[in-house]
Amino acid sequence: MNFEKLTLRSVTARPVLVPLRRPIVSKVGLFDQWPMILIELATEQGIVGRSYLEPYLKHAARYIVPAIHDLADQRKGRAIHPIEDYQNGRRALNLIGYEGVSMIAVSGLDMAAWDALAKAAGMPLAVLLGGSTGPVPAYNSNGLWLTEVAGLADDARALVAEGGFNALKLRLGRDKLADDLAAIEAVRSAAGADIKLMVDFNQGLSLGDALHRCHALDRHGLYWFEEPIIYDNLAGYAQLTSELTTPVQLGENFFGPRALHQALSMGAGDYVMPDLMRADPILAAPFELKDGFLMIPNRPGAGVEWDEDAVRRYQYDG
Numbered sequence: 001m002n003f004e005k006l007t008l009r010s011v012t013a014r015p016v017l018v019p020l021r022r023p024i025v026s027k028v029g030l031f032d033q034w035p036m037i038l039i040e041l042a043t044e045q046g047i048v049g050r051s052y053l054e055p056y057l058k059h060a061a062r063y064i065v066p067a068i069h070d071l072a073d074q075r076k077g078r079a080i081h082p083i084e085d086y087q088n089g090r091r092a093l094n095l096i097g098y099e100g101v102s103m104i105a106v107s108g109l110d111m112a113a114w115d116a117l118a119k120a121a122g123m124p125l126a127v128l129l130g131g132s133t134g135p136v137p138a139y140n141s142n143g144l145w146l147t148e149v150a151g152l153a154d155d156a157r158a159l160v161a162e163g164g165f166n167a168l169k170l171r172l173g174r175d176k177l178a179d180d181l182a183a184i185e186a187v188r189s190a191a192g193a194d195i196k197l198m199v200d201f202n203q204g205l206s207l208g209d210a211l212h213r214c215h216a217l218d219r220h221g222l223y224w225f226e227e228p229i230i231y232d233n234l235a236g237y238a239q240l241t242s243e244l245t246t247p248v249q250l251g252e253n254f255f256g257p258r259a260l261h262q263a264l265s266m267g268a269g270d271y272v273m274p275d276l277m278r279a280d281p282i283l284a285a286p287f288e289l290k291d292g293f294l295m296i297p298n299r300p301g302a303g304v305e306w307d308e309d310a311v312r313r314y315q316y317d318g
């Protein structure tokens with residue numbers, strides 16, 4: 001197909017609320033259901049691009065979905081050019097701000113447009129972008145929340161078994177340092193001393209507390225410290241990064257590439273992370289997991305499809 005001519009016909013955005021097998025207990029909140037917005041971008045050529053957003057807050061769909069439709073209305077009947085569309089979409093926000101709801105809407109359409117383009121080209125999106133399909137090392141973060149230390153060993157064993165994982169993510173930031181240390185010990189003794197252990201504070205500490213806590217944990221062989229403090233305190237992150245031996249991870253809550261560039265140019269972290277979240281009950285073909293590796297599927301597009309029966313079951317009005 002000549003994908004130069006791929007034109008946008010219509011966009012749908014459906015909110016669903018997915019039950020979680022293990023409730024999220026973290027510094028950013030307690031969740032036993034997970035909202036997602038499923039986007040379908042239909043083209044005049046019959047190809048449908050798909051993407052999904054995870055807005056954390058159930059009612060956020062009330063303002064993200066209309067923003068998606070507003071943007072899509074301006075592009076109806078036009079050729080799909082994701083890079084230009086993204087730049088124009090972002091530029092159109094300069095009077096209401098580049099972050100938050102509006103940027104989430106721009107990004108949702110951007111991902112769906114790339115999926116459509118890769119399908120039109122008959123290539124996996126990873127290949128279209130110059131990469132390859134195949135195994136990618138993964139860690140399991142679907143548990144080990146800020147729950148009772150006594151339950152963490154069972155959690156850790158179950159998480160390893162879900163895909164032969166050799167890397168897990170543990171949430172830290174309990175009131176006492178001793179409890180964080182006990183949590184680390186519980187996971188290591190259950191999952192094996194060789195387990196790679198990332199720890200995430202979910203922005204829960206003040207800078208002073210983070211300096212104290214992370215220095216105390218710095219010699220414990222942890223793989224990274226994730227978001228010890230509020231996400232936009234870049235000067236604080238730069239201080240943590242320069243003082244600590246353990247790599248500092250951030251970026252999960254940045255909006256767009258400029259924020260990442262700014263953080264990196266300030267030395268605000270050792271690693272930056274894109275978001276890859278959980279969606280098993282909805283995805284028709286969850287990516288395969290083997291020996292701790294996620295298999296990027298070798299099929300056209302981004303590889304995301306969903307199960308319409310499950311979508312109907314979990315759909316809500318926002």
Ligand SMILES: [Mg+2]
Nearest residue numbers: 200226227252
């Ligand atoms: Mg995180």
